[in-house]
Amino acid sequence: MPARTLTGYHVFAIFAAAFSVILAVNLTLAFMAVNTFPGLETKNSYVASQTFDADRDAQLALGWTVSADIEGTDLVLSILDDIGPVVPTIVSATLGRATHVGDDQTPAFTHNGEAFVAPVGTLLRGNWNLRLVARAADGTLFRQRIVMWIGL
Structure with missing residues (x-):
């Protein structure tokens, strides 16, 4: 060859x-x-930055501890302060993946006396985020992203 x-x-x-x-x-x-x-977090970051410190301080002054867990097919959201459970108004809540919006859902929370509960179905394994906005009784907005690891 x-x-x-x-x-x-x-x-x-x-x-x-x-x-x-x-x-x-x-x-x-x-x-x-x-x-x-998923899009922009804010339309104008400069305007949002002007009240960031005051908003953060007001939120920290609430003294809330927030946790979210999956129990079966339900999302359980617990909001506590120094005295016990807190029942704020849930302004918005979005449960979804950190990387894309394809699996996003809006949980319909009801309060059972101790925590907020919402049916979310069976979630796939991996990293999930609950993006929560709640309003305290005094009108303070509470914003937090709660990271949950499913099936790991």
Whole structure:
């Protein structure tokens, strides 16, 4: 069998194939990143930053401890202060993945006397976030992202 000669055409084909793979992977990752981006957290970060310290201090002054757990197919949200359970108004709550909005759901909480409970179905294994906004009796807004690890 005669030896094959590496020509300029072969070298060009090798380089073109390698860069085509790199370009295809980069375009795929960029496309997926843009399509799964949930959006802006705030329309104008400068305006939001003007009250950040005051909002944080008011929220910390509430002294709330918040936890969320999955019990069967229910999401159990516990909000406690130094005295015991707190029953604020839930302004908004979104349960979803940290990386995309495809699995997001809005739990319909009811209070059972000790904690808020909402049916959420069976959640897939992994990292889940509950993004909570609640209003205290004095009107203070409480915002927190609660990280939950399911099935790990």
